[in-house]
Amino acid sequence: MxxxxxxxxxxxxxxxxxxxxxxxxxxxxxxxxxxxxxxxxxxxxxxxxxxxxxxxxxxxxxxxxxxxxxxxxxxxxxxxxxxxxxxxxxxxxxxxxxxxxxxxxxxxxxxxxxxxxxxxxxxxxxxxxxxxxxxxxxxxxxxxxxxxxxxxxxxxxxxxxxxxxxxxxxxxxxxxxxxxxxxxxxxxxxxxxxxxxxxxxxxxxxxxxxxxxxxxxxxxxxxxxxxxxxxxxxxxxxxxxxxxxxxxxxxxxxxxxxxxxxxxxxxxxxxxxxxxxxxxxxxxxxxxxxxxxxxxxxxxxxxxxxxxxxxxxxxxxxxxxxxxxxxxxxxxxxxxxxxxxxxxxxxxxxxxxxxxxxxxxxxxxxxxxxxxxxxxxxxxxxxxxxxxxxxxxxxxxxxxxxxxxxxxxxxxxxxxxxxxxFMPIMIMGLSIRKHVITHYSGAVQKWGTAAATFAAALAALVFVMQIIGKWSEGGWMVLISFSLLVLCANLILLSPIGYRTPKQIHRIVRKKARVEGHMASIVEWQSLKMQEYRYSILSGIARFFEIFGIRRPGQFPKPAEAGAYDEAIHALNADSFILQFMSKAEQSEIIRSDDIA
Missing domain, CATH: 1.20.1740.10 (Amino acid/polyamine transporter I)
Known part of the structure; x- marks a missing residue:
């Protein structure tokens, strides 16, 4: 003892x-x-x-x-x-x-x-x-x-x-x-x-x-x-x-x-x-x-x-x-x-x-x-x-x-x-594959692409096999819950809750989350891209119903275009990336509030 x-x-x-x-x-x-x-x-x-x-x-x-x-x-x-x-x-x-x-x-x-x-x-x-x-x-x-x-x-x-x-x-x-x-x-x-x-x-x-x-x-x-x-x-x-x-x-x-x-x-x-x-x-x-x-x-x-x-x-x-x-x-x-x-x-x-x-x-x-x-x-x-x-x-x-x-x-x-x-791991593999294709050439591109493809394919296989392997214990319910989650996520994004203006994005990222620098610029860029996605889905739904003569009065406000990722992350002044998408009055209001703080 x-x-x-x-x-x-x-x-x-x-x-x-x-x-x-x-x-x-x-x-x-x-x-x-x-x-x-x-x-x-x-x-x-x-x-x-x-x-x-x-x-x-x-x-x-x-x-x-x-x-x-x-x-x-x-x-x-x-x-x-x-x-x-x-x-x-x-x-x-x-x-x-x-x-x-x-x-x-x-x-x-x-x-x-x-x-x-x-x-x-x-x-x-x-x-x-x-x-x-x-x-x-x-x-x-x-x-x-x-x-x-x-x-x-x-x-x-x-x-x-x-x-x-x-x-x-x-x-x-x-x-x-x-x-x-x-x-x-x-x-x-x-x-x-x-x-x-x-x-x-x-x-x-x-x-x-x-x-x-x-x-x-x-x-x-x-x-x-x-x-x-x-x-x-x-x-x-x-x-x-x-x-x-x-x-x-x-x-x-x-x-x-x-x-x-x-x-x-x-x-x-x-x-x-x-x-x-x-x-x-x-x-x-x-x-x-x-x-x-x-x-x-x-x-x-x-x-x-x-x-x-x-x-x-x-x-x-x-x-x-x-x-x-x-x-x-x-x-x-x-x-x-x-x-x-x-x-x-x-x-x-x-x-x-x-x-x-x-x-x-x-x-x-x-x-x-x-x-x-x-x-x-x-x-x-x-x-x-x-x-x-x-x-x-x-x-x-x-x-x-x-x-x-x-x-x-x-x-x-x-x-x-x-x-x-394993779904995110598969997505990461596909993203790395695209990165390698974009930034490399020759043997490096060939082998890098093959490795990333293999990792993505293996993750996809494991994702499917996890469901099959656990099928009798409720694995089949994963398909239902996964589908419902994706559907609900899109519905929330399309609802008024999902609407974001550049000013709102700035407030959430810089003021509430208190994130600065490149990380903040990345999230601001992502938010603008998601608003573009939201707008495209809403526009597609509107066009679909127009086939049946159902038209929505007015127009969806078109969001600002986020541009390329590299433009956001490599901006000369990363801290002000989102400001360029605001009106002069909104920019002045934010600058004044920063000075007071």
């Missing part, structure tokens, strides 16, 4: 020492709410890192009932391939779209506003469901400690809602505080996982027996086996939201080199290209995403191997897969029960903290959606700490409602979670 307690104390001291601290000076230099590398790893990586607790469990649950668990390595290989391809795509994209917005910005620049609108609503759905699944998984892990995973749904809902409430509270207090707490938890998680892994190897070689076979597996056809392997791969590939999260939330990252890059540029200048790749805020984002290339594959192979060896899965002995392995692994050490309880409680807090990634990206997305006319203007409010508190609170409220609708059952929410993110 003394050994275990001492180990926990040492791990927490280490975590406390290396955790990021928000300095008052940073707010003056970089702006309120801007974060560095360690904080970015915590806030934008926690959802991905904590997929350790449920991804492999979901994957093996698709194989185990039919006795196909020994083929889990094939599913893990598919997951590894997806991680590498999609991770590389997004690492490259951060050099091009380094002002935030992810595939939303990319599609507006290179594809069409209609696709941007689809991406916007898809991401909001995915962020809300990230909160739902993470919090309910946290409840599963907590109940797993006592072997009560199959208890009444009310307990799952109550615990999940409470965990979501805690992360909501931490998020509205600002990114600095929340990132430090999450980083400390992640640090202890990694250290304890290493100890658990050592314990599992000790248990394996010391002859700890595996669990007896619960039922005799039925004989299945090759077709059924392949279908379940497909389902397992899709269930394990659930936490790639972090890629889009980092790309979308890069706007909240400080624009300076992190210490390793500073050291490398000074001490090892011969690796100049490497240091350039990881320079600035794009480099911080790429460093976070680098872990995505290998983490998912390594952890899935690791957990699959010991799951097969010890014959434990989600539900075995009333515990989750990781809960069962943790009990075996920590049981190899003196006082291992204390380590087991600590690890499982840590799982609860980390899975709750994974909601923070969604809360951060809901903020990054929703103020843009307000600017383009997709959400009412009243939603935008940014406090002194740089947090969009109304966006966070509304997202939290919707997540609680969904938890209640699924009656606290994680499995009912999982089919909707992780599906939506």
């Amino acid at each position: 003394i050994f275990s307690l001492a180990l926990l104390i040492v791990f927490f001291v280490i975590a406390l020492k290396i955790s990021p601290r928000e300095k008052k000076n940073d707010a003056h230099v970089h702006g309120a709410g801007q974060i560095g590398l360690l904080a970015a790893v915590a806030l934008f990586g926690v959802d991905y890192f904590t997929s350790f607790y449920y991804g492999t469990g979901e994957m093996m649950s698709a194989l185990h009932p039919l006795g196909l668990q020994r083929y889990g390595f094939i599913a893990a290989a598919v997951i590894s391939l997806g991680n590498i391809v999609f991770g590389a795509l997004y690492m490259y994209s951060l050099g091009i779209f380094n002002e935030g917005g992810g595939s939303y910005t990319a599609s507006m620049r290179y594809l069409t506003p209609g696709l941007s609108l689809i991406v916007a609503v898809t991401l909001i759905q995915d962020y809300v469901l990230t909160i739902v699944v993470s919090a309910l998984n946290g409840a599963d892990q907590f109940l797993s400690i006592f072997g009560f995973m199959q208890t009444n749904w009310v307990w799952h809902f109550a615990i999940g809602a409470s965990l979501a409430a805690i992360t909501w509270f931490l998020t509205i207090r600002g990114r600095g505080e929340s990132s430090r707490v999450v980083f400390m938890l992640l640090s202890v998680f990694f250290l304890l996982t290493v100890v658990m892994a050592i314990g599992l190897f000790i248990a394996k070689h010391s002859g700890v027996p595996s669990q007896p076979m619960e039922t005799v597996p039925q004989t299945v056809s090759l077709k059924t086996a392949l279908m379940h392997l497909l389902t397992a791969s899709m269930k394990g590939m659930v936490a790639l939201t972090g890629l889009e999260a980092m790309s979308n939330g890069i706007q909240f990252v400080i624009d300076e080199d992190f210490p390793l890059v500073k050291w490398g540029k000074k001490r090892l200048p011969k690796f100049k290209k490497l240091w350039q790749f990881y320079s600035g805020k794009s480099g911080i984002g790429r460093m976070v995403q680098t872990s995505f290339l290998f983490y998912g594959g390594i952890t899935t192979f690791f957990l699959s191997a010991f799951s097969i060896h010890f014959n434990v899965f989600d539900g075995t002995l009333g515990r989750t897969l990781v809960g069962n392995l943790a009990l075996i692994g920590f049981g190899s050490f003196p006082g291992g029960t204390i380590l087991y309880w600590s690890y499982q409680l840590l799982a609860v807090f980390l899975l709750a903290a994974a909601s923070m990634t969604a809360f951060q990206d809901a903020q990054a997305t929703e103020w843009r959606d307000v600017a383009i006319g997709e959400i009412p203007e009243i939603i935008v409010y940014r406090d002194a700490r740089g947090t969009f508190t109304r966006s966070v609170t509304i997202t939290f409220g919707i997540a609680i409602l969904i938890m209640l609708l699924v009656k606290g059952e994680t499995t009912k929410a999982v089919p909707f979670y992780g599906v939506g993110v």
Whole structure:
């Protein structure tokens, strides 16, 4: 017992020492709410890192009932391939779209506003469901400690809602505080996982027996086996939201080199290209995403191997897969029960903290959606700490409602979670393809186009296969919900809520969201482009009804033409991009209000 307690104390001291601290000076230099590398790893990586607790469990649950668990390595290989391809795509994209917005910005620049609108609503759905699944998984892990995973749904809902409430509270207090707490938890998680892994190897070689076979597996056809392997791969590939999260939330990252890059540029200048790749805020984002290339594959192979060896899965002995392995692994050490309880409680807090990634990206997305006319203007409010508190609170409220609708059952929410993110990944691949064709030639264009096309095609395939693989569990409902979301998004945009004048756009972006520089110019340009799209749809509807002799009295006011993306982002005075679309009186009014402020 003394050994275990001492180990926990040492791990927490280490975590406390290396955790990021928000300095008052940073707010003056970089702006309120801007974060560095360690904080970015915590806030934008926690959802991905904590997929350790449920991804492999979901994957093996698709194989185990039919006795196909020994083929889990094939599913893990598919997951590894997806991680590498999609991770590389997004690492490259951060050099091009380094002002935030992810595939939303990319599609507006290179594809069409209609696709941007689809991406916007898809991401909001995915962020809300990230909160739902993470919090309910946290409840599963907590109940797993006592072997009560199959208890009444009310307990799952109550615990999940409470965990979501805690992360909501931490998020509205600002990114600095929340990132430090999450980083400390992640640090202890990694250290304890290493100890658990050592314990599992000790248990394996010391002859700890595996669990007896619960039922005799039925004989299945090759077709059924392949279908379940497909389902397992899709269930394990659930936490790639972090890629889009980092790309979308890069706007909240400080624009300076992190210490390793500073050291490398000074001490090892011969690796100049490497240091350039990881320079600035794009480099911080790429460093976070680098872990995505290998983490998912390594952890899935690791957990699959010991799951097969010890014959434990989600539900075995009333515990989750990781809960069962943790009990075996920590049981190899003196006082291992204390380590087991600590690890499982840590799982609860980390899975709750994974909601923070969604809360951060809901903020990054929703103020843009307000600017383009997709959400009412009243939603935008940014406090002194740089947090969009109304966006966070509304997202939290919707997540609680969904938890209640699924009656606290994680499995009912999982089919909707992780599906939506592959649509934005596909859009990002197509955008990168267009970028390569536009800016390169020769062999670079040929191979770059091929790589981007492959990434987009793979994302499209995974998007479809996620629905097929989860069809019997409600995957068919994803098609309905996705179609309804896209329809509703267009209806809202076409309604009076969706109308935006240049003056309104300026007020939303510069005054309410308090965004400046190139990022503000990009969003202003996007908003004008979306108004062009709105006008074209309304005009098309009017022309359609004119066929039947139905004419709308008066004319739709034609919006200002946004022009090309490069004209907006490379304007000599980026801070005044939107002013050129206003009348002289409106410009004077804004200038006077700025002087007063």
